[in-house]
Amino acid sequence: MTETCQDDELRAVLRGLLTTIGDKWTLAVVATLVGGAQRFTAIQRETDGISHRMLAKTLRDLERDGLVSRTAHAETPPRVEYALTPLGRTLLDPVDGLIRWVDEHGQAVLRNRATAG
Amino acid sequence: MTETCQDDELRAVLRGLLTTIGDKWTLAVVATLVGGAQRFTAIQRETDGISHRMLAKTLRDLERDGLVSRTAHAETPPRVEYALTPLGRTLLDPVDGLIRWVDEHGQAVLRNRATAG
DNA sequence: CCGCATCCAGATCGATACTG
């Protein structure tokens, strides 16, 4: 495994990661899970305007990447809880950096957008 | 201007920003511009596989947000140079945090994807 | 050389309905 290959792969992962967390709902869902494990319906209620389908997709993607864990309890009625994995929690740090940037410079971006149309 | 309104707007900006920098090519273009101002064609040559149209769109979006400046020189042949603005450079910091995260945990994500995908 | 408009194929998303 060469370094260039790794570099290429890392770039791909970076883009994929940005695409993932940049997806319309991912961040909101993650924000909902910061406080602790949540059930499917609870997440949907917390996340304003998300459709059933998109929540399912978002959670599956996050689970696929190992950022969110899915625990199905064999009960009636069925109960499934989602939570951030340790790996998922490590992501909160750099994301927080982005949030701070928006907090600091977001207004400037808005102003630019308003000016430039 | 209420705080809740600002909070909503900031969330919108955050999502918009993540969408922007998560867009397929934005990061590669920004990476090209880190070293200094570049011409349209030079950026296209540096950024492997990007189409004319997408580069134009990417640059326009970045310019709209005030992250990239566009300087047209009135010459023949026409020459237009793009460069990161000071605001654009402040964004490099949090993005670097993300890159470090990928550097550190990207392999784990890939492993998870391979297992679950 | 630079940028935009048009056209077209593929991806995405929301609503709905159906299974366990």
Added chain:
DNA sequence: CAGTATCGATCTGGATGCGG
């Protein structure tokens, strides 16, 4: 309650051609 499949509307991205 949790999750998947289908369908239709919308959006995106690439190729091409034209104007500055």
